[in-house]
Amino acid sequence: MSVTFKDVKADLLDQIARGVMRPGSLLPNEVDLAESYGCARATVNRAMRELAEEGIVERKRKAGTRVRMTPIRQARFSIPIVREEIEALGAEYRYALLDREMQEVPDWLRGRLELTAGQQVLHLVCMHYASGMPYQHEDRWINPEVVPSVTEADFSATGPNEWLVAQLPFSNAEIAFSAVGADRDLADHLGCSTGDALFRAERTTWLRGKAITLVRLTYRRGHRMTTQY
């Protein structure tokens, strides 16, 4: 069996975890490591690159590679389409469009999306259900300047997230997680009490510098968004 970059990475992690390699200490150079693992230098290089990307080690061109004093850990969250999220739970997905209206961009949104006063935006309000239970409330604004065909889409059968992904497969996004108290409207739709603490993800999406959409996804009471790293 040949030594893979995963083997090298796992062994280095193990040495760091056991304290054999202390925070701040210098790692042997790649040539020496390749020799001691009996593998190609490229294999060691790939392991090092992943450890650097994961914030475990720090590489400097002339000073070599060190174990980070305080590792910068990153948690990654998959951002699935809500239908896939619900189906992955083994539940039956149902979607309902509550409201669809073209309107003048409200003041608070204008600055967020860098639009001009008087510009028309599409406002959508939807609900997503898991086996008949409220799962997620979606409050979305779409900029028709970037996605002109949105003015003809009626969203009665397909949710706007799925529709947008099919139109624009790639975009940049900013996401913010927070907690909000349920107002009367959210409480009614999500089947909880007014004032209950609800988890919210707010996402703004951009395509080459132009805002596509801002969406507020508010989850049913008790929702936890989890990941491992």
Next chain:
Amino acid sequence: MSVTFKDVKADLLDQIARGVMRPGSLLPNEVDLAESYGCARATVNRAMRELAEEGIVERKRKAGTRVRMTPIRQARFSIPIVREEIEALGAEYRYALLDREMQEVPDWLRGRLELTAGQQVLHLVCMHYASGMPYQHEDRWINPEVVPSVTEADFSATGPNEWLVAQLPFSNAEIAFSAVGADRDLADHLGCSTGDALFRAERTTWLRGKAITLVRLTYRRGHRMTTQY
């Protein structure tokens, strides 16, 4: 100027964004791409690997590389030490230990950390302030079986997160974000009203299969955890 993997990646992303390459469509093979970009095949390969890791394309050994029908987008969150998080805001960091007690592991925690009944755990309650304002409430349990020196640490000056990172630079973690209503105690410490919606991160950390710590970090009212992707 030679063509880098970043150039290749940016160009492929741009073609996907502009719809030149549609979801589900097959990309040219690496040899042909390398020729058209005037770069080494390894350069194309690195660009493809990153696009695959980011969920933009899907690589299959014999079927080639396709643009994903529904990209799996991943958001990455840096998990900093709270002192660094507060200092990055330009605020002055202050730490206070509210409680420190060795006790028998409570039932609810035993299952979570896979401990045995009667085992001793260290329970810590701390507050972190940003320029004198409450920022984060920390409720933490540490397993002394994995970190024996914890029984001698008094945590009066240094927060347990910083202390643990220095002891165990690397570990696996599971993190869950959620919303909680402030109980009387949290409201007192975080300077809000009982029932206010608060953002919480709960993290369990493991070292080679053994639980190190479970911590509940509850943030002041209105906190948003943001990232770009």
